[in-house]
Amino acid sequence: MSTPRALIIGGSIAGMFAAHLLRAIGWRVDVFERSAEDLAGRGAGLGSHEALVAILRRIGIDMSAPLGVAIPRYVWLDEQGGVVADVPRPRMMTAWSRLYRPLKDALPPGLYHPAKSLARVEQDARGVTAIFADGTRATGDLLVGADGVRSAVRGQFLPDAKPEYAGYFAWRALHAEADATPAQRELLYARNAFCIPDGELWVSYPVPARDGDVTPGKRDYNIVWYRPADEAALAAMNTDASGRQHEQIPPPLIRRDVIDAAKQAARAEIAPSLAEIFGATPRPTFQAIYDLAAPQLVFGRAVIMGDAAFVARPHVGAGVTKAALDAACLADALRDHESIEAALAHYGATRKAAGDWIISRAREFGAICIHGETARPAERRQRAERAWAEYLTMPDRIHEWGKQALAAE
Numbered sequence: 001m002s003t004p005r006a007l008i009i010g011g012s013i014a015g016m017f018a019a020h021l022l023r024a025i026g027w028r029v030d031v032f033e034r035s036a037e038d039l040a041g042r043g044a045g046l047g048s049h050e051a052l053v054a055i056l057r058r059i060g061i062d063m064s065a066p067l068g069v070a071i072p073r074y075v076w077l078d079e080q081g082g083v084v085a086d087v088p089r090p091r092m093m094t095a096w097s098r099l100y101r102p103l104k105d106a107l108p109p110g111l112y113h114p115a116k117s118l119a120r121v122e123q124d125a126r127g128v129t130a131i132f133a134d135g136t137r138a139t140g141d142l143l144v145g146a147d148g149v150r151s152a153v154r155g156q157f158l159p160d161a162k163p164e165y166a167g168y169f170a171w172r173a174l175h176a177e178a179d180a181t182p183a184q185r186e187l188l189y190a191r192n193a194f195c196i197p198d199g200e201l202w203v204s205y206p207v208p209a210r211d212g213d214v215t216p217g218k219r220d221y222n223i224v225w226y227r228p229a230d231e232a233a234l235a236a237m238n239t240d241a242s243g244r245q246h247e248q249i250p251p252p253l254i255r256r257d258v259i260d261a262a263k264q265a266a267r268a269e270i271a272p273s274l275a276e277i278f279g280a281t282p283r284p285t286f287q288a289i290y291d292l293a294a295p296q297l298v299f300g301r302a303v304i305m306g307d308a309a310f311v312a313r314p315h316v317g318a319g320v321t322k323a324a325l326d327a328a329c330l331a332d333a334l335r336d337h338e339s340i341e342a343a344l345a346h347y348g349a350t351r352k353a354a355g356d357w358i359i360s361r362a363r364e365f366g367a368i369c370i371h372g373e374t375a376r377p378a379e380r381r382q383r384a385e386r387a388w389a390e391y392l393t394m395p396d397r398i399h400e401w402g403k404q405a406l407a408a409e
């Protein structure tokens with residue numbers, strides 16, 4: 001058989017892992033990305049897990065520089081800023097660019113095709129063909145849909161499998177350490193911080209700067225603040241100043257009054273040291289939180305992976321690790337099975353089970369503390385304590401989930 005070729009749709013994190021890991025087993029790969037921009041500029045903080053590091057090493061990414069900011073403790077602050085708990089719990093927090101940039105740079109030139117938007121997929125006995133919005137085509141032995149939560153590949157094969165709004169959204173903000181006060185630095189740059197106002201959840205932690213720098217003084221502070229909103233309230237927030245409503249409003253179009261209201265709510269509900277940092281961020285952004293569980297991952301010679309297949313609420317901090325594990329499972333299955341069909345069947349069954357597990361963990365966690373009801377004080381406290389206990393143990397459970405997945409491959 002001549003060298004098999006994979007067409008990878010989506011050049012974000014799942015697409016990058018798939019490209020490297022398929023190349024490593026001898027496949028030719030081409031990555032087709034809808035966006036014309038450099039995706040390394042999408043900044044956000046990310047939790048990391050051992051399985052992710054293991055896969056980066058396997059690809060040959062230089063891991064001698066720190067992957068992120070090592071944070072020794074977790075702190076729970078109440079709404080007035082009092083310390084409810086402050087416990088040792090080491091965690092490594094990384095940043096989007098720190099992961100994406102080396103993966104992209106390690107891909108040989110000519111394999112990444114920006115501004116190519118998949119329109120549809122065709123299959124016949126000779127293989128699978130990607131047809132792009134500009135009318136061009138590419139044919140290969142396998143098509144990998146790594147095209148995110150609104151996947152065109154999934155949309156074609158599973159038109160009914162749509163993301164379901166979880167009933168809440170997250171404000172996200174990055175604040176430069178250089179602008180932090182000495183008191184903020186001392187409390188917050190050595191801790192994962194947690195605040196649980198009624199029905200909401202705030203999580204924040206230091207991350208590498210956008211260029212990957214982890215030197216104290218140059219890092220960023222990453223905020224994720226989950227707040228409930230019904231569909232009508234979310235639609236109003238997603239409406240820009242010209243009155244146009246977006247499914248997910250682009251960050252520069254978020255209205256000033258929406259940002260000002262969020263900053264005011266932070267001052268009223270969140271520990272002052274945290275609310276101050278949020279208030280000092282010029283343009284926080286928000287994202288609705290969705291659940292997505294595809295009932296099937298394989299469609300002949302087309303597969304889906306990463307957020308195209310499963311989106312777990314971010315509480316588990318595992319989307320990137322899951323994307324890496326999906327790609328590793330696919331590559332290992334293709335290496336170890338006699339036929340592509342048998343390999344894809346193995347991939348579909350294995351990663352569906354893993355996806356279902358992580359989705360339900362994330363749903364359970366979200367349901368504990370993020371909700372639109374007003375709870376009685378005793379119940380509030382109980383929910384907050386449960387959320388804190390879950391939050392402390394979650395990384396270990398996700399590490400274990402990742403380790404088991406790697407061991408099984």
Ligand SMILES: Cc1cc2nc3c(=O)[nH]c(=O)nc-3n(C[C@H](O)[C@H](O)[C@H](O)COP(=O)(O)OP(=O)(O)OC[C@H]3O[C@@H](n4cnc5c(N)ncnc54)[C@H](O)[C@@H]3O)c2cc1C
Nearest residue numbers: 010012013014034046047118147148306307314317319320
């Ligand atoms: C608030 C929040 C916090 C998070 N925190 C964490 C965390 O701490 N740790 C963690 O691991 N994960 C976290 N995640 C999740 C993580 O960001 C995602 O799981 C990850 O980005 C998924 O990667 P992906 O490549 O599958 O999809 P995406 O990153 O969405 O990429 C899909 C790509 O496909 C392209 N595309 C789409 N349609 C087409 C088309 N038709 N043709 C060609 N290209 C197309 C898009 O332009 C995009 O570049 C968080 C997510 C959110 C919302």
